[in-house]
Amino acid sequence: MKNVRFTLLLLWAATALLSSCKKEKDPAPDLATRVASTYVFSELFYDGRTIPAKDTDLKGSVRITRKTETTVDIQLDIRQKSTNDDFMAYDVEGVILTENGSEVFLAYEGEQFAKIKGDAITVTGEDSAGERFAIIAKR
Known part of the structure; x- marks a missing residue:
């Protein structure tokens, strides 16, 4: 009977010890x-209007790649649908x-x-006539 009590006490202590351990949380990902x-590409803002991508002659994407915690590399590849010419390609x-x-902010x-x-x-x-515009792209 003593062995059974000792075994139960040992199991209880092990359970209490294991359940009281805190799980470590993964650190939050850095900014990059x-x-x-x-x-x-989803929208063009130009001349005070927001124009959906489907209503423009533009297509493309912006790819952001992490370099360090606070720096990235960017491939901006926005082209004209009709000719495939560069519009903003950097x-x-x-x-x-x-x-x-x-x-x-980038x-x-x-x-x-x-x-x-x-x-x-x-x-x-800014376009060739000095007019400001914005390209909006979504994940």
């Missing part, structure tokens, strides 16, 4: 890991990320050119 993805290395609340050589909010990236530019 959180934004790294492929974003598909490979940019060493883009710096900064976070402010729910937005992530800068190259000290100049901010894009922001990410939620599942969308907005890349700003």
Whole structure:
């Protein structure tokens, strides 16, 4: 009977010890890991209007690849549907990320050119006539 009590006591102690151990949580992903993805062109903002991708002559994507915790490389490949000519086609290395609340800002050589909010990236530019526009792409 003593052996049974001892065995039960030992099992109870082992169970209490194992169940009291805290599980370690995985660390939250860093900023660059959180934004790294492929974003598909979805809208053009131009002349005060937002135009759905299907109503434009544009197609393409923005691919973001993590380099360090706060830097990424970007492949911007936006082309004209009708001719497949480049509209915004750039490979940019060493883009710096900064976070402010729910937005992530992307800068190259000290100049901010894009922001990410939620599942969308907005890349700003200027056409040959000096008109500002924005390309919006979504994950």
